[in-house]
Amino acid sequence: MPDPTIPGFDHLRLPGADGVGLAAAVGGAGSPVVLLHGFPQTHLMWRHVAARLAHEHTVICPDLRGYGASDKPAATDPGVYAKRAMAADVVALAAALGHGRFALVGHDRGALVAFRAGLDHPETVTHLGLLDIVPTLDMWNVLHGVSAAVGYHLFLMAQPPGLPETMIARSADAFFGSFLDAWAGDPAALPAEVRAAYLRASAGAVPSIVADYRASAGIDIAHDRADLDAGSQLAMPVTVIQQDWGSQLGYDAAGVWRAWAPDLDHRLTGAGHFMAEEAPDEIAGAVRDLLAR
Incomplete structure (x- = not known):
């Protein structure tokens, strides 16, 4: 059975950086907005928000390198799945x-x-x-003690190549499905056909998904620390929407973000982690508010 698609969107293959090919759904008309998916998902997670934004914007929803139908280059060095390389993919795709x-x-x-x-x-x-993130460098700083158990997968996939890939591949549906089950505030937001599509895509991308996470325990930290030491900040208007991880893990979430983003709108949501699927009106509205700044 074919995977679900975003109705009314064209499904294209576009160039990223370094010869990496990216699958993307593109629809609507107007100023461009690029939407990037999370784990363990594909661009399909944006199906509701993308449809809402397409009335006013050209909406571009790629699969990240290593995920979904995009290329999955071998992690021959840590930079292949550094967020810097994946960000360069997005810039190249939009330029195309x-x-x-x-x-x-x-x-x-x-x-x-x-x-x-x-x-x-x-x-x-x-x-x-x-x-629903904090920057990589801050993420590792706020995970400590038994509260870090919520992020056990971060530590598992940070291990040297071999064991994490083997363990996950042998129980891929159970591993990836556990996050879809545990993180959804509203399980009905992930209907069976969508959940199955996420599991198929993830099971076929174990080495690249692990490499993505492994980069966040190494090269991505180095890049964040270099920016922090240089006093670099986000120059554009920034909106952060997240669950109330600050109170759960004992840190000032808005304060963490304000250090990086002077022009910050920080919001908490009552939705679960998969908020674009659980609360698409809320998320689409927040994106519209952001674009109006």
């Missing part, structure tokens, strides 16, 4: 569609890519929306 400047919204892993794109390409990213 004729967009030298665009708004960028990311969820989960896609939000880490969007964060890096905002720092590396301030002349290109006009507005930045980030859903």
